[in-house]
Amino acid sequence: MKLRVGIVGCGKFADVHVQQVHALDNAALVAVCDLEPLMARQMAVRYSVPAVYSDFGRMLAEQRLDVVHITTPPSSNTALASSAMEAGCHVFIEKPLAPDLKAAQAIVAAAEHHTRKLCINYWYNYDPPGEALRRLVEEGVLGDPVHVESVFGYDLSGVFGSALLGDNEHWVHHLPGKLFHNVLDHVVNKIALFMPDADPLVSAFDHRHRPPSGDAITDAVMDELRFLMQGERVSGYGLISSHARPAGQTLRVYGTRNTIQVDFQKRTVVVETAQTVPTALGRLLSAFSHARAYRRCAYGNLRQFLWAEFHAFEGMRRLLRAFYDCIHHDTAPPIAYSEMLRVSGLMDALIGALVQTRLAREGRR
Amino acid sequence: MRVLVTGATGFVGSAVVRALLTRTEHALICQVRTGSNLSRLQPVLEGPQAGRADVVAANLLSRADSAKLVVDADVIIHCAAGMDGGATNIYMNTVVATRNLLDAMGNGRCRRLVLVSSFAVYGTAELPRGALVNEDTPIESHPERRDGYVLAKLHQEEIVREYAARFGFDLVVARPGVVYGPGGYDPLSARIGLNLPGLFLSMGGNNLLPLSYVDNCADALVVAATAPQAAGLTLNLHDDDLRTCREYLRRYRGEVRPLRTLVVPYPLLLLLSAANECYHRWSRGQLPAALTVYRTRSLYVGRRYDNGRLKSLGWRQSVSTQDGLQRTFEFFRQPD
Numbered sequence: 001m002k003l004r005v006g007i008v009g010c011g012k013f014a015d016v017h018v019q020q021v022h023a024l025d026n027a028a029l030v031a032v033c034d035l036e037p038l039m040a041r042q043m044a045v046r047y048s049v050p051a052v053y054s055d056f057g058r059m060l061a062e063q064r065l066d067v068v069h070i071t072t073p074p075s076s077n078t079a080l081a082s083s084a085m086e087a088g089c090h091v092f093i094e095k096p097l098a099p100d101l102k103a104a105q106a107i108v109a110a111a112e113h114h115t116r117k118l119c120i121n122y123w124y125n126y127d128p129p130g131e132a133l134r135r136l137v138e139e140g141v142l143g144d145p146v147h148v149e150s151v152f153g154y155d156l157s158g159v160f161g162s163a164l165l166g167d168n169e170h171w172v173h174h175l176p177g178k179l180f181h182n183v184l185d186h187v188v189n190k191i192a193l194f195m196p197d198a199d200p201l202v203s204a205f206d207h208r209h210r211p212p213s214g215d216a217i218t219d220a221v222m223d224e225l226r227f228l229m230q231g232e233r234v235s236g237y238g239l240i241s242s243h244a245r246p247a248g249q250t251l252r253v254y255g256t257r258n259t260i261q262v263d264f265q266k267r268t269v270v271v272e273t274a275q276t277v278p279t280a281l282g283r284l285l286s287a288f289s290h291a292r293a294y295r296r297c298a299y300g301n302l303r304q305f306l307w308a309e310f311h312a313f314e315g316m317r318r319l320l321r322a323f324y325d326c327i328h329h330d331t332a333p334p335i336a337y338s339e340m341l342r343v344s345g346l347m348d349a350l351i352g353a354l355v356q357t358r359l360a361r362e363g364r365r
Numbered sequence: 366m367r368v369l370v371t372g373a374t375g376f377v378g379s380a381v382v383r384a385l386l387t388r389t390e391h392a393l394i395c396q397v398r399t400g401s402n403l404s405r406l407q408p409v410l411e412g413p414q415a416g417r418a419d420v421v422a423a424n425l426l427s428r429a430d431s432a433k434l435v436v437d438a439d440v441i442i443h444c445a446a447g448m449d450g451g452a453t454n455i456y457m458n459t460v461v462a463t464r465n466l467l468d469a470m471g472n473g474r475c476r477r478l479v480l481v482s483s484f485a486v487y488g489t490a491e492l493p494r495g496a497l498v499n500e501d502t503p504i505e506s507h508p509e510r511r512d513g514y515v516l517a518k519l520h521q522e523e524i525v526r527e528y529a530a531r532f533g534f535d536l537v538v539a540r541p542g543v544v545y546g547p548g549g550y551d552p553l554s555a556r557i558g559l560n561l562p563g564l565f566l567s568m569g570g571n572n573l574l575p576l577s578y579v580d581n582c583a584d585a586l587v588v589a590a591t592a593p594q595a596a597g598l599t600l601n602l603h604d605d606d607l608r609t610c611r612e613y614l615r616r617y618r619g620e621v622r623p624l625r626t627l628v629v630p631y632p633l634l635l636l637l638s639a640a641n642e643c644y645h646r647w648s649r650g651q652l653p654a655a656l657t658v659y660r661t662r663s664l665y666v667g668r669r670y671d672n673g674r675l676k677s678l679g680w681r682q683s684v685s686t687q688d689g690l691q692r693t694f695e696f697f698r699q700p701d
Contacts, residue, residue, distance in 0.1 A: 012453045023649040038464060038520070042456045045516060046509055159450035166398050167424050213400050308648035 003027040003324055006065040006089075008056050008080055009072035010034035010043040012160060013094060017069045018047050020317045026324050027067070033059045056080060060087040066327065067092060073171035074099050074181075081107045085114040090327050092119050092320065095185040097344055099175060104344035108337045117333045119323040120340050122189045124249065126322070127315030128304060129262045132269040133251070136260055141271055143257030145194040148236045150187045153247025154179070156210070156223060161242070168217040177351040180206065180225045180240055184350065187238045189343045190251050197231035198342055204228075204353040209243045227350055238350075267310075268297040368590060369394040369438035369475075371425065371466065372445030376549045377481060377541070379405040380583035381442055386414040388587055393418040396425070396434055396445065405548060425462035431469040440590050441466070442479045446521070448550075452513025459517035460524065467528040477535040477596065479589045480525050483518045484542045484575055484601065485511070490662040498575075499671040500540075500599045510659040535596035537589040541582050542575025542603035542670070546689065547696035549579055552617060556664055557610045558629075559655070567628045569610025572667035575603040576613075578682075578689035585680050592678045600675050606686040607670065613690070620694035634661055 005027050007014055014032075021029045031051035034040035044052040053059040060068075060083060068084040070077055070093045077098050081091045091111070097120050098104040111118035124130055136142060155161060164170045164179065175181035204227035212219050223242035229235060241247070249264040259272040270293045275282040304310045311317060322334040368385055372378040373395035382395055386409070395406065399422050410418055423430035425445055435441065443466065447458030463480075470478070487498055488505040508516040522538055529536035543554045551560075556574060559566040577585075585602045589595050618624050629637065638656040645654035684692075 010453070011457075012451065015451065015453055019650055036461060038460050039453070039457065042453070042460070042513075042516060042520065046452060046513065048509065159454050162450065163454065165400050167426055168399060169424070169427050215399055218400055305651070308651045311649070311651050 003066040003327060004030045004064060005067045005069065006031040006033065006059055006063055007043075007069040007071060008033045008059070008084075009070060009094075010036075010039040011071060012163075014043060014069075014071040016313055016316065017071055017092075017094070018043065018049075020313060020320050021069070022047070023311075023317055024321055024324060026321075026328065031059050031063045031065065056083065060084060060089065065089050067324070070094060073174075074103075075171070075174065078103045078106045078110075081118070082110040085110045085116040085118075088114075088116070090117040090323075092121070092323055094121050096175075096181060096347065097185075097340055099181075101341065101344045101348045104341055108341060111337065117323070117327055118337065118340075119319070119333050119335055120185075121316060121319065122185065122335060122343075123313065123316035123319050124186055124190065124264055125193065125315070126319040126334075127264055127267075128300075128309070129264050129267050129269050130315060131318075133253070133260060133262050136269070136271065137253075141258055142253060142255030142260055145234050145253060145255055147234065147254040148191045148194045149239075149250075149252040149254075150190045150236065151239045151241070151248070151250045151252075152183055152187045153244060153249065154183055154223075154240060154242050155247040156242045165213075165218055165221065168215070173217055173221070177347070177354065179221050179223065179242075180354075181347070181351065183240060184347050185343060186249070187240060188346050188350065189339075191229060191236035191238060192339065192343050192346060194253060195229065195231045195234040195236050197229075197234075198345060199349070200229040200231040200236075200346070202227065202229050202346075202349045202353045203357070204350050205357050206354055225354075227353070229346070229350075267301050268294060270294065270297070366439045367392045367394060367437055369396065369435060369441045371396045371434075371441065371443045373397055373420070374401045374403055374406045375444055375448075376405065376546070376579060377544060377582060377586075378444035379409050380546070380579045381444060381586050382406065382418065383409045384580065384583035384587045386412060386417065388584070389591065391417070391440075394434065394438060395420045396423050398422070398424055398445075425465055426457065428465050428468065431462075431465040432472065435466065435469045435473040435475055438473060438475050440477045440479070441470075441475055442481070442586055442590050443525075444481045444586075446481070447517065448514075452516070455513045456517045456520070460520045463521050464524055467524065467532075470528070470534065471532055475534055477537065477590065478525060478529065479537045479539055479586055480522065481586065482522050482538050482540045483514070484540050484603075485515045486518050486522060486540065489664075489666070489668065490659050492666070492668060494666050495669060497669045497671055498601075500601055500674055505663075507659065510657065511663065512660070537595045537597075538599040539586055539589050540599065540601050541585075542577045542601070544577045544579055544582050545693050546579030547692050549693070552621070552693055552697050553614075557614055558626075563625060565614075565624045565626045567610070567614055567626050568634055568661075568665050569614075570628070570631065570665075570667070571609045571611055572665065573607045573670060574610055574613055575601075575670045576607055576686060576689070577603045578684045578686070578693075580684050581682050581689070584683055585675055588675070588678050588680045595678055598674065598678075600678075601670065601672055602675060603670055603672050604682045604686055604689070605672065605676075606682070608686060608690075616690055617694060620691075621697045631665060634665055 032043045033053040037054040040052045068089045206222040206225045225240040227238045251262040253260045261270045368391045423434045447455035558568040638658045638661040641656040
């Protein structure tokens with residue numbers, strides 16, 4: 001039987017959710033809801049969704065939904081998720097889970113109280129490169145993790161960046177970490193996979209690389225972030241850049257046996273091994289071995305393309321399939337709640353460190 | 366009289382400001398969005414009449430900004446619209462922004478709204494080859510089979526008509542064709558073909574292009590805003606002297622840049638569209654359905670156009686198509 005799915009929040013990213021739901025056989029999108037009736041209507045027309053609401057409570061009461069996707073600004077996530085779970089729905093939520101750890105805990109507590117399943121859209125880890133990385137780690141190729149570098153390029157001239165910088169009332173301006181807050185999950189959750197610590201030492205720095213516009217609210221949006229997390233045995237470095245090109249998403253994991261380099265955009269996963277042949281000959285062979293590794297990635301990508309598994313949001317499709325399957329089979333959700341909360345806590349620590357750095361910088365001035 | 370021009374930094378908006386300053390004595394309010402690029406508007410406001418124009422930074426997605434904007438306007442020429450960034454973005458910046466403007470008009474003194482809509486709203490897929498497209502042509506009944514822009518423009522027209530009936534202001538719906546000119550949109554409109562890396566698929570063949578040179582379009586909008594007899598009308602805006610896609614492309618290749626071109630005959634185009642649509646469906650969206658049979662039938666079947674209603678209001682094409690093309694291609698010309 002198909003799951004009855006509803007979406008609340010018909011903004012930009014809701015499109016991606018709708019497309020992934022449509023691509024899966026075990027679910028059907030039956031209702032959309034947005035406080036702005038016009039936005040709900042356009043989504044219903046474009047995707048032939050039968051029911052349209054601007055009142056979330058009414059949608060829950062009338063539609064007997066199995067799953068609610070929440071794609072609203074994070075400040076409303078707690079209230080919406082709690083209502084949905086109280087109405088008996090499972091919840092798939094767009095990141096960030098909530099503006100802070102306390103609100104995130106309230107969402108998880110609601111899921112546990114109502115025995116409903118909850119999942120957050122950490123889709124990069126389910127993208128083919130993310131899955132390949134996991135397999136390599138399970139096979140012991142990495143050894144023990146030592147250090148992780150997570151890089152996230154964010155082009156501010158894109159749709160979302162332009163909307164944010166052109167609208168002083170945009171919800172991102174109200175997040176404690178502003179622009180970074182909205183993408184930080186994708187940087188932190190990749191590091192968290194390898195760093196088990198709940199409370200690492202954190203330092204963070206940010207700045208605005210673009211010239212000032214003269215508008216105080218716009219100029220308060222920083223566009224470059226660097227942070228360092230020092231755990232017991234593993235450290236993590238994060239970089240969010242709006243100006244470095246190409247604006248890619250990469251992960252580099254240093255292990256005691258090898259280093260693994262993942263490029264989520266080019267969809268390559270390459271193991272960097274120690275030189276096995278001594279002398280200049282060994283140095284010569286290294287580049288050939290790299291070339292071979294990239295050729296393997298190219299063939300793998302071609303195979304995925306031919307099997308139509310090479311979508312832009314393939315990872316989200318896989319994560320969603322796993323989440324819907326866990327509902328069908330009543331098994332554990334694909335992402336542990338403890339992981340969601342740990343990432344949320346790390347983000348709180350990071351934003352706290354960022355505020356401290358800003359205060360110190362102001363003090364020096 | 367004070368005329369508010371929304372989207373004054375845009376291609377059409379800035380031309381409308383220039384036309385109002387040179388052809389009328391009216392005071393202007395030029396709405397610009399915070400942080401938007403002023404490079405098109407700035408030169409317009411450097412002339413001697415610029416003292417009549419106030420530039421106001423306002424976001425039409427904000428009800429408060431919209432209210433402040435319309436309070437002193439007698440006439441609004443509403444050019445602002447979402448042009449890119451995906452269907453949701455286009456819709457929000459077109460329909461939601463227009464609704465906010467309309468809500469604010471309830472408390473203002475505005476007595477006429479000129480909506481800059483689009484030729485894209487016509488439902489041409491079912492029209493036979495050679496059919497006449499004028500203001501009486503039915504509008505699109507399957508926007509979901511077209512694209513986000515068409516849907517946004519259709520809903521925008523729908524809500525302005527609803528509010529005009531409710532508030533009693535004069536409404537003029539202007540539907541420009543392919544607006545072109547120096548500093549404008551991509552001169553190779555989708556009606557001409559598809560620009561692939563290293564190859565241009567020429568798909569328009571001998572179809573007429575409903576060209577509207579940007580200054581002629583702006584003149585038409587000034588007529589729509591000021592002519593008493595325009596009240597309540599829908600107007601197609603395009604020039605008299607239209608060219609075929611083939612002719613336009615030939616001049617573009619000669620005057621702008623050489624272009625490796627592949628002519629796709631209509632029957633083959635239909636076949637490609639069907640194949641693209643099938644692949645999109647089979648692969649569940651791995652490649653976009655850029656070409657579909659319905660869109661192809663809407664855009665690539667030759668039609669005739671009529672701007673008689675616009676001319677009956679006194680509009681005349683002031684920049685000839687020959688001059689318009691020359692100025693445009695000169696602007697876009699790439700150095701050898």
